[in-house]
Amino acid sequence: MKLLNFNQQDQIRLGIKTDHGIIDVGTTLNETLTMEQVIEQGDAGLARLRTLLEHPNLSYIDETEISYAPIVSKPEKIICVGLNYISHAEESNMQIPTSPVLFSKFANALAAHKEPIRLPRHSEKIDYEAELVIVIGKTAKDVSEADALHYVYGYSAGNDLSARDFQFRSSQWLLGKTCDQFAPVGPYLVTADEVGDAGNLRIQCTVNGEVRQSANTKDMIFSCAAIISYVSHHMTLQPGDIIYSGTPEGVILGYPEDKQKWLQPGDKVAVSIEKIGTLTNVLV
Template sequence: MSVIGKSEAVLSQIERYIARVMGGASEGNTFLLDEFQVKYGPCVTHPGKIICVGLNYRKHAEETNATIPQYPILFNKFNNTITAHSDEIPLPNRVTSQVDYEAELVIVIGKQAKYVSKEQALSHVFGYCNVNDLSARDLQIRTQQWLLGKSCDKFSPIGPYLVTAEEVGDPNQLTISCTVNGETRQSSHTSDMIFHCDEIVSYISQHMTLSPGDIILTGTPEGVVLGKPVDQRVYLKHGDVVTIAIEKLGALTNRMVDEQI
């Protein structure tokens, strides 16, 4: 746990708490839980706004033969997409056969932001987490609006942790990856973002008020199924286990299952 900027009194409380937890563990008490037996909830439960940035990694734009955007491409998702680490994700096979993974860094707003400068933008951020911005590609490209392919139920698992901004430091100096059944599909770095996190927060705040609890999905790096030649595209199927890992933020894992209605 970072102690930068904390008072001596708070440090003393933290030290006592750590000692109590570790002492309880040695005595066989239940201060510590087996991580694999913990049931997680979404690390942000009810975001007021879910704002997404499309084509925000240079190599991802290149792999999909897209023009490098001059402004952040914004779209939105809804709360029905929010779910947690270790939850199963239903693949809506009645309407799509092309569900793709997208490893992304999430910005979680902690202080109201309106017309903030790039220099002040990150002071309005509470912290960061992982998300898998699942995307039904056939629905996404059916029209010019991407929303339909992005907003199926549980298409935004987030977590497992919400890590404070002071713990993370520079959000554009983090490794980011996605594995499917243990095979690395995406391996990149947040420095490849076309628009960095401070630019994103500042840009959005020029057009709408960002409120505490709002989340911003900052785009995905190269390596998605859509970026492969058509004859090599193998989309997610029942039983696939997808893990999104970002430096300092832990690993978000979910299993895909056929939807049962």
């Protein structure tokens, strides 16, 4: 099932994407139901939404007419994994990690599909990073790798935008990673059952239609299961937490200095992931 959030009359509405258009869940049920509530309800919430698809008088919204919102509004944690593809570690001239490299973003960085991304002042080196995003569905503490995927609610497409001149001012990456709107995610939250094997998905990033990154999630050093297990042994993951799982080679940082052309206002960045969809944002 493909779920999404969209804006309507100053409210964030939960929707279901279908071949006929978008179903407004709250209107159909005549009650307020949020993405966070559905995630917390787990299998019971999904079963209720599937029953909703059989409603005899469904009405649909044309997807071209909606204004998207981030797939989750208030995650307790936004965790990111750095250097999770060997090729990306090599192009960044960094050691290949022996355990997941973790850093964080904050909720101010969330942005939606088609939302214009305002570039921060005083930064001249803005980069893209196409990433598979994991959405946690159940409280996870000290989870084994074998069981880790049972705690996944679904997946989305993300762009770990990075201000490289901020990022490398010190050994801590935070400043360059969590600028406002630097965590676009969407357009959909695709449930784990529909995605199937998240360890074998094509992932691509284009800038103004030019392919910059093209890889497969099977090339990740640490799988989704390994990441979830590792994180859960250091902090408790909560329903609605999101994890950016790392980016493949092809980022601007990996180019020779004389060929680094950093993102500029007007650039259109699109992240496409097999079975999930395409996340598109224009920089302003």
